[in-house]
Amino acid sequence: MSTLQLIWDSQTTYQMWSWNQAYGKTHHTAQLVRRVKKDVYTVRIGLRGMDPTDVVAIKVAHGKEALEEMEREAGFYEHQLKSLQGTVVPKLYGFYTTRVNGTPLGCLLLEYCSGPPVGRERIAEMNRKALHAAHALHDAGVLHGDLLSAHHFVPMGRDIRIVDFGVAVTHQCVNGLARRAAGHGLHHVCGCPELAALEDAYAHDRRFNTTLPEINWAESCGEDL
Known part of the structure; x- marks a missing residue:
């Protein structure tokens, strides 16, 4: 069992637990820094009894339904x-739960992702990385379910990560291996609806009047993001 002491503010602290042996028998303290969006925040974290110094992201779930969705996300x-983890999606540092006045409360501790603004000169490059990451998800057997919402692609340095798997499902992709599309216009050969929609949006991004060059996915699928 591992524990997390989550310091929310000067008056509120939550004691949380994880029984997943993959996280080891560790005991951490995390202190809220700021809200990023909706139920996502940044915290400073460190071993219990030491000053928290490392910055990570924390995603919070309140209530039974939200916690069940988060448990599914943690499972993915x-x-x-x-x-x-650490290349296509953020690293997961832990999934912790507790109850507050009888109401379930859970949190995911994730790698905090940030990067510089994307200028017009890098749009094609980032579009390529978005498609690459989406193909990697499908290759791993996961359909995200909401990738056309661009906020699920977040910067990590000069690369990207895909986040938020609350509505994801397992998936045997008919065209999940990117290398299968080598040498073809992607939007013509893809048989998977999620990937086909992404390829239409990102390979020919009308929002920025930018078109990606044809990509040899057979060569690029082994690159680090």
């Missing part, structure tokens, strides 16, 4: 997405 990170 721990299984299908495990090999993609």
Whole structure:
């Protein structure tokens, strides 16, 4: 069992637990820094008894339904997405739960992702990385379910990560391996609805009047993001 002492403010502290042996027998303290969006915040974290110094992201779920969705999301990170952590998706540092006045409360501790603004000169490059990451998800057997919402692609340095797997499902993709599209216009050969929609949006991005060059996915699918 591992524990997390989450200091929300000067008057509120939550004691949370995880029984997943993959996280080891660790005991951490995390202190809220700021809200990023909706139920996502940044915290400073450190070993219990020491000053919290490392900055990570924390996603919070209140109530039974939200916690069940978060538990599913944690399951994807721990299984299908495990090999993609730190390259295609953020690293998962832990999934913790507790109850507050009888109401379930949960949190995911994730790698905090940030990067510089994307200028027009890098749009094609980032579009390529978005498509690359989406193909990697499908190759791993995961359909995200909401990738056309661009906020699910977040910067990490000069690369990107895909986040938020609350509505994801397991998926045997008919065209999930990017290398299968080598040498073709992607929007013509893809048989998967999610990937086809992404390729239409990002390979020919009308929002910026930018078109990607044809990509040899056979050569690029092994690159680090």
